[in-house]
Amino acid sequence: MRVGVVQFPGSCDERDAAYALQVVGAEPVLLWHGAADLAGVEAVVLPGGFSYGDYLRTGALARFAPVMGALAAFAQRGGPVLGICNGFQILCEAGLLPGALTRNAGLRFVARPQPVRVAARSTWTAGLEPGDVLTIPVKHGEGRYVHDDPGQLAAGGQVLLRYCEPDGTVTRAANPNGSVAAIAGVTNPAGNVAGLMPHPEHAVDALLGSTDGRRLLGAVLSSVAAGRGGPVAAHL
Amino acid sequence: MPRVSIDVMLRDEILDPQGQAVERALPSLGFTGVAGVRIGKHIELTLAGDGTDVRATVEAMAATLLANPVIERFDWRVED
Numbered sequence: 536m537r538v539g540v541v542q543f544p545g546s547c548d549e550r551d552a553a554y555a556l557q558v559v560g561a562e563p564v565l566l567w568h569g570a571a572d573l574a575g576v577e578a579v580v581l582p583g584g585f586s587y588g589d590y591l592r593t594g595a596l597a598r599f600a601p602v603m604g605a606l607a608a609f610a611q612r613g614g615p616v617l618g619i620c621n622g623f624q625i626l627c628e629a630g631l632l633p634g635a636l637t638r639n640a641g642l643r644f645v646a647r648p649q650p651v652r653v654a655a656r657s658t659w660t661a662g663l664e665p666g667d668v669l670t671i672p673v674k675h676g677e678g679r680y681v682h683d684d685p686g687q688l689a690a691g692g693q694v695l696l697r698y699c700e701p702d703g704t705v706t707r708a709a710n711p712n713g714s715v716a717a718i719a720g721v722t723n724p725a726g727n728v729a730g731l732m733p734h735p736e737h738a739v740d741a742l743l744g745s746t747d748g749r750r751l752l753g754a755v756l757s758s759v760a761a762g763r764g765g766p767v768a769a770h771l
Numbered sequence: 772m773p774r775v776s777i778d779v780m781l782r783d784e785i786l787d788p789q790g791q792a793v794e795r796a797l798p799s800l801g802f803t804g805v806a807g808v809r810i811g812k813h814i815e816l817t818l819a820g821d822g823t824d825v826r827a828t829v830e831a832m833a834a835t836l837l838a839n840p841v842i843e844r845f846d847w848r849v850e851d
Contacts, residue, residue: 592839599836628839635841637781642788681785681842713786 536561536756539576541606541622543568543586543597548619548736552582555736559753568600577759578615579606581622583674583734593636593677594624603629615658615755616728620675623720623730632723632730633693634682639675640713646674648744649711649733651696651719652703659695659722659729661754661761668703669696669747671733673711673719678732680714680721688721695720695729773822775829777847779838780811811843815850825849 538561540552553563564576568586573579586597597603603625610616610631618626626632639645653660653667663669688694696719698710705717712732720731731751738748781787787809794808814837818825829847838845 591836595836595839627841635839637785637842638788640786640788642792679786713788 536578536759537564537574537576538562538756539564539566539573539579541566541568541579541581541602543584543600543625545586545588546582546584546621548583548621548734551734552580552619552736555739555748555752556580558739559749559756561752561756566602568597568602570602570605572605573602573609578617578755579609580736581606581616581618581625582736583620583622586621586625589621589677592628594621594626594628597621597625598629607631610723610728613725613727615759617659617755618728618730619734619736620678620732623732624677626728626730631728632721633688634680634721636677636732637679637681638677639679639711644674644676645678645711647672647711649673649719650699650701650703650709651733652699652705654689654694654697655692655722657692657695657722657726657729658758659720659726659751659754661758663750663754666703668699668701669738669750670701670745671735671738671747671751672745673733674737675712675732678712678714680712680718680732682715682718682721685716685718688718689716691724692726693722693724694718695722696731696733772817772819773825774815774817774850775825775847776850777814777816777829777833777837777845778811779814779833779843779845780809781842782844785842822849
């Protein structure tokens with residue numbers, strides 16, 4: 536399956552994302568931010584980094600990149616889109632995901648392996664069960680997720696991951712950035728667009744500490760494969 | 772060529788850790804009696820043209836790009 540990875544000026548994780556997609560059996564296709572179309576890919580990843588220098592607000596300028604028009608239309612049709620870190624910030628700025636990401640409550644850039652617990656069944660967590668704990672690195676300065684009504688998001692199955700302790704308990708100490716309701720990742724109401732602060736693409740080799748990222752990145756491949764010929768199943 | 776000032780602030784209910792850090796630093800420099808600090812952005816821009824539709828132009832720019840209405844509010848004024 537061909538999966539696009541969009542490269543903005545200032546992206547820095549696109550090669551890791553492409554490598555990780557290869558590890559889980561996909562064929563990565565680098566897409567330029569100035570492109571008018573998505574080259575026929577079946578899913579799209581917006582990688583981490585500092586698109587357009589993150590000037591004004593993180594993701595605020597990338598939202599207006601030419602490729603974003605094609606991406607919004609693809610998302611509208613039910614195409615699977617995953618934003619990681621800066622990609623998550625861009626999807627929120629573009630209004631494709633609810634809420635916003637703001638400066639970490641502790642003001643520090645946080646980089647550490649982070650246990651997260653799966654909070655919903657979705658296209659993005661196929662093969663995982665709510666309550667499963669994955670260890671995936673975080674590395675961000677502006678990852679504090681803000682939303683007016685996190686309870687409503689959770690009720691709608693839109694909360695994908697929460698920061699937790701290694702045993703799965705959600706505690707204040709385990710929350711690296713002060714995100715509301717410990718939210719580490721969300722989806723749109725239809726479930727085909729997702730955003731995460733943790734970096735699954737940095738967790739695909741045992742040598743680097745964790746292979747849990749394969750389970751997340753692999754999930755969308757099996758979902759898309761299962762949904763071929765029809766729309767991608769929203770919440771499985 | 773009207774010159775416009777736009778102030779963008781985090782909405783009151785959104786935590787401002789930058790403001791809190793400054794608020795905590797002030798007493799250690801001897802500035803006691805500060806009850807709250809909020810930090811925002813000040814943007815100045817000059818509009819080409821004679822200044823018709825300034826309101827519509829500025830509010831559209833602020834709502835689309837300069838501020839994110841999910842977390843921020845904005846005020847603006849014409850300077851001259």
